[in-house]
Amino acid sequence: MTSSNFRSWPLFLVLAVISMPLVIMYVYLFVDTVTDTTAGSLIPDRFTLHHWRFLWEEPETGRVSIWTVTLNTFIFATCTTLINVSASVTAGYALSRLNMPFKRFFLGGILTLHAFPTITLIISIFLILQMIGLYNTLIGVILVKAALELPLGIWIMKGFFDNVPWEIEMAGLQDGASRFTVWWKLVLPQVQPGVAALSVFVFLSAWSEFILPQVLAPSGSAQVLSTYLSNLIFDDMKPDFNMFKSVGVFYALPVIVIYLIFNKQLMNIYGGGTKG
Amino acid sequence: MRISIENFTKSFGDTTVIEDMSLEIGDGEMLALLGPSGCGKSTTLFAICGIHRMNAGRLMFGDADVTEVSSQKRNVGVVFQNYALYPHMNVYENIAFPLKVRKESKAEVDRKVQEIAGLVHIGELLQRRPMQLSGGQQQRVALARALIRKPDILLLDEPLANLDAKLRLEMRSEIRRIQLATGITAVLVTHDQVEAMSMCDRIALMDKGQIVQLSTPKDMYESPSSDFVAGFLGNPPIAFLDGTVADGGFRLANSQVTLPVPSGIEVPGEGAPMRFGVRPEFFQPGNPLKVPGKVSFVETQGREELYDVTLENGAVLRSIQSQNAGFKLGQEVSWGIEQDRVLAFGPDGNRL
Ligand SMILES: Nc1ncnc2c1ncn2[C@@H]1O[C@H](COP(=O)(O)OP(=O)(O)OP(=O)(O)O)[C@@H](O)[C@H]1O
Numbered sequence: 178m179t180s181s182n183f184r185s186w187p188l189f190l191v192l193a194v195i196s197m198p199l200v201i202m203y204v205y206l207f208v209d210t211v212t213d214t215t216a217g218s219l220i221p222d223r224f225t226l227h228h229w230r231f232l233w234e235e236p237e238t239g240r241v242s243i244w245t246v247t248l249n250t251f252i253f254a255t256c257t258t259l260i261n262v263s264a265s266v267t268a269g270y271a272l273s274r275l276n277m278p279f280k281r282f283f284l285g286g287i288l289t290l291h292a293f294p295t296i297t298l299i300i301s302i303f304l305i306l307q308m309i310g311l312y313n314t315l316i317g318v319i320l321v322k323a324a325l326e327l328p329l330g331i332w333i334m335k336g337f338f339d340n341v342p343w344e345i346e347m348a349g350l351q352d353g354a355s356r357f358t359v360w361w362k363l364v365l366p367q368v369q370p371g372v373a374a375l376s377v378f379v380f381l382s383a384w385s386e387f388i389l390p391q392v393l394a395p396s397g398s399a400q401v402l403s404t405y406l407s408n409l410i411f412d413d414m415k416p417d418f419n420m421f422k423s424v425g426v427f428y429a430l431p432v433i434v435i436y437l438i439f440n441k442q443l444m445n446i447y448g449g450g451t452k453g
Numbered sequence: 454m455r456i457s458i459e460n461f462t463k464s465f466g467d468t469t470v471i472e473d474m475s476l477e478i479g480d481g482e483m484l485a486l487l488g489p490s491g492c493g494k495s496t497t498l499f500a501i502c503g504i505h506r507m508n509a510g511r512l513m514f515g516d517a518d519v520t521e522v523s524s525q526k527r528n529v530g531v532v533f534q535n536y537a538l539y540p541h542m543n544v545y546e547n548i549a550f551p552l553k554v555r556k557e558s559k560a561e562v563d564r565k566v567q568e569i570a571g572l573v574h575i576g577e578l579l580q581r582r583p584m585q586l587s588g589g590q591q592q593r594v595a596l597a598r599a600l601i602r603k604p605d606i607l608l609l610d611e612p613l614a615n616l617d618a619k620l621r622l623e624m625r626s627e628i629r630r631i632q633l634a635t636g637i638t639a640v641l642v643t644h645d646q647v648e649a650m651s652m653c654d655r656i657a658l659m660d661k662g663q664i665v666q667l668s669t670p671k672d673m674y675e676s677p678s679s680d681f682v683a684g685f686l687g688n689p690p691i692a693f694l695d696g697t698v699a700d701g702g703f704r705l706a707n708s709q710v711t712l713p714v715p716s717g718i719e720v721p722g723e724g725a726p727m728r729f730g731v732r733p734e735f736f737q738p739g740n741p742l743k744v745p746g747k748v749s750f751v752e753t754q755g756r757e758e759l760y761d762v763t764l765e766n767g768a769v770l771r772s773i774q775s776q777n778a779g780f781k782l783g784q785e786v787s788w789g790i791e792q793d794r795v796l797a798f799g800p801d802g803n804r805l
């Protein structure tokens with residue numbers, strides 16, 4: 178083992194050199210948030226927490242506090258996940274098991290919808306939201322985001338349900354359980370890895386969503402972190418790039434943490450199977 | 454509980470799988486549904502437990518008409534071919550599930566689970582997951598789960614198909630022991646004739662959605678109603694000789710050999726085709742009605758030896774003899790058929 182590792186060191190060297198720019202970029206992203214650099218120099222020379230002041234300072238007038246925005250983002254991502262997963266889990270089951278009319282048509286439709294670029298729908302969605310009064314509200318963006326992620330969710334859950342042997346359900350019915358109990362107590366636990374993976378997936382996707390909040394809830398109290406970040410860079414007369422980086426890191430931290438915790442489940446979503 | 458199926462018909466889309474089947478199963482009886490793959494055994498079983506709706510006909514449990522009753526209310530225990538244990542629950546929870554669904558008290562559930570676990574000998578496995586069990590143990594858990602709420606009827610769909618030979622032998626007598634101990638009415642689906650014969654009181658032999666014969670194993674073996682039944686039962690299988698009626702006897706096809714017809718059967722008209730079925734145990738060196746041939750196959754089965762003898766017209770007879778008979782491949786032999794045990798079948802395949 179060790180000898181084969183030895184022979185591959187030139188390969189590692191090449192890879193290391195190629196990925197160096199990326200690594201340097203990330204390192205600077207973190208370093209810059211807690212240091213100051215004299216103009217013209219590349220090496221940071223002073224430690225400071227000044228760039229993180231948005232966390233504790235009162236926001237300027239007309240600006241929203243970062244904590245409100247973070248809470249918004251959290252509500253946005255959580256509600257989107259809840260709605261999306263509940264709908265995917267029920268619709269996926271129906272498509273996998275029930276003998277309903279137009280099943281093939283539905284399945285084909287879902288795939289088509291999944292392939293449909295969001296951006297082409299955005300104007301009509303904008304008009305609809307304005308008409309029903311959900312423009313510039315969190316609820317509006319939540320509904321739209323949950324709906325747009327639905328085809329993928331349904332498709333993934335259907336795949337997981339397909340792998341549950343139907344005898345388990347028949348055995349459940351025979352044991353005297355109702356259809357709902359069978360689904361809730363016997364089938365759902367089998368697809369639990371799928372539910373976990375889909376939840377993480379949708380949560381992260383909503384957390385990093387930019388276009389929808391930007392267009393459908395651009396200002397004021399419905400802001401989320403992605404729009405806050407872009408406002409920061411566009412609005413300011415004298416842009417503070419290091420603070421922009423700090424907000425960026427703050428915004429990315431939950432994503433990184435979630436990835437670290439759930440990467441096993443996320444792998445599962447493409448495996449598409451349940452074991453044990 | 455007595456089960457009676459009356460004029461049962463089942464079709465999937467345009468294909469009719471079962472047509473106008475009637476079957477009566479007595480209280481406490483164990484009946485085998487035996488037949489080749491695809492003949493409709495599972496379909497019949499699923500109709501009894503309510504997974505399939507019947508397209509026509511009536512199903513009675515005792516005196517109650519249950520044709521329209523949902524599976525949850527039929528009180529039928531089912532053991533599926535792949536056991537269908539719930540993988541996310543341990544053995545205890547699996548067995549307790551039917552009781553939990555009925556919201557029985559914890560103490561009650563516990564008492565019943567312990568009792569049934571004792572009956573099927575899995576008392577020490579209760580905390581394991583199904584994945585951690587061997588095939589035979591899973592089988593026992595499935596049985597326990599099917600039996601725990603004291604069903605009126607137990608249905609078993611090929612319960613032994615996934616087990617190895619030794620375990621199959623063991624579970625065969627286990628299932629029968631448990632069925633007798635509980636006195637439950639049971640239906641066993643199988644395509645293995647040995648299983649059907651050794652475990653059940655009666656066998657319903659099915660072919661293409663029809664019951665071709667319904668009788669006790671011994672009766673079905675000794676007097677099959679058709680050549681299909683005769684060919685299905687018995688291991689090693691029966692050998693058939695084709696021929697025609699000639700001078701009141703049986704003339705082998707492509708041959709001048711004429712054999713006498715067993716006594717007491719009605720011989721069809723001169724020249725009509727006829728079939729003789731000879732079981733291996735009735736083709737032995739010592740019998741008087743000799744037919745000459747050549748040993749064309751020898752198989753040693755431990756205690757016994759199995760020979761194929763090719764007759765001069767190409768037909769093959771089988772013989773099973775005790776070990777050390779010592780016949781060699783290619784040897785010319787002249788062994789005898791036991792005349793009164795020959796099964797004669799008419800042109801339509803039915804027994805004469
Ligand atoms: N859901 C279904 N839709 C259409 N045809 C079906 C369905 N279920 C069974 N069949 C057909 O009905 C016939 C009988 O099936 P069944 O499962 O009862 O056979 P079986 O006797 O149990 O066979 P095996 O020994 O292989 O299990 C088969 O030809 C099968 O193709």
Ligand SMILES: [Mg+2]
Pocket residue numbers: 494495496
């Ligand atoms: Mg079957």
